[in-house]
Amino acid sequence: MIQSIILYSGIILSFFNPSIKLSSGKRATLYGNGPPLLFSSGLFGTMPNFVYNKFLNNLKKDFTIITINGYSPIIKDDICDVTKSLCVNSIAYISHSSFNPEVLECNKINKAILLDPICIPQLSINGADQRYIPVNYPVLIIKANKLYDTEVPLPEWQDPIIDGNVTEIMYKNVGHPDILDDLWADLAKKYGFWDACDGETSEFKKWSFSNTNSINKIRNKYRLFVSKKSRDFIMY
Numbered sequence: 001m002i003q004s005i006i007l008y009s010g011i012i013l014s015f016f017n018p019s020i021k022l023s024s025g026k027r028a029t030l031y032g033n034g035p036p037l038l039f040s041s042g043l044f045g046t047m048p049n050f051v052y053n054k055f056l057n058n059l060k061k062d063f064t065i066i067t068i069n070g071y072s073p074i075i076k077d078d079i080c081d082v083t084k085s086l087c088v089n090s091i092a093y094i095s096h097s098s099f100n101p102e103v104l105e106c107n108k109i110n111k112a113i114l115l116d117p118i119c120i121p122q123l124s125i126n127g128a129d130q131r132y133i134p135v136n137y138p139v140l141i142i143k144a145n146k147l148y149d150t151e152v153p154l155p156e157w158q159d160p161i162i163d164g165n166v167t168e169i170m171y172k173n174v175g176h177p178d179i180l181d182d183l184w185a186d187l188a189k190k191y192g193f194w195d196a197c198d199g200e201t202s203e204f205k206k207w208s209f210s211n212t213n214s215i216n217k218i219r220n221k222y223r224l225f226v227s228k229k230s231r232d233f234i235m236y
Helices: 002-015 049-059 076-086 101-105 182-190 215-235
Strands: 019-021 027-032 036-040 064-068 091-098 109-118 122-124 127-129 132-134 139-144 161-163 166-171
Touching: 019 076, 036 049, 036 076, 049 064, 049 215, 064 076, 076 091, 076 101, 091 101, 101 109, 101 132, 109 215, 139 215, 166 215, 182 215
Parallel strands: 036 064, 036 091, 091 109, 109 139, 132 161, 139 166
Antiparallel strands: 019 027, 027 064, 122 127
């Protein structure tokens, strides 16, 4: 059932939006209007993009969102390929979750935003070490605190060290899946894949019903926050 939804949604989204063919043979789909912003979904860019629809709909008001189709991980060469195909000298980059660290080495990126960045560790004689990634352009990192401050936090060796002009923000009371659309965030929370947001608990005598304390409202506020921060960071 879920596989059918994923396949059908991907076909619909690709049909109604322009696409370009890259020299590698991959295809990229374009959404919205404005300066080009490449979006890399979770699992190295292989997660279906429609699970991020609400977030991407916010972004495409100010940017042309570029997503690379298919189930091949996004690599460094894809960035150069996209800029060449679009006839643009550089693009902005935004990713959620795990990504290929070599992507950030591309000189065609002018600014990067990393949401809960996760990297496969560097193996050494000492075991697993954090990836060290030097960058020569501004980077904004936004972290959902429930990925890091929880009973089972993200292992330190999966949290890359970004060296350069880096700004980091920790957003309270949200987890790793809360940037996703509610259906998919709920599934991740239900099956215990990741910790996710909860409504804030009030004392008995101070309690009153509030629509703004619902999980969906908290997630929506988070998506809007990330979208606005991303826009301001890239454009100014």
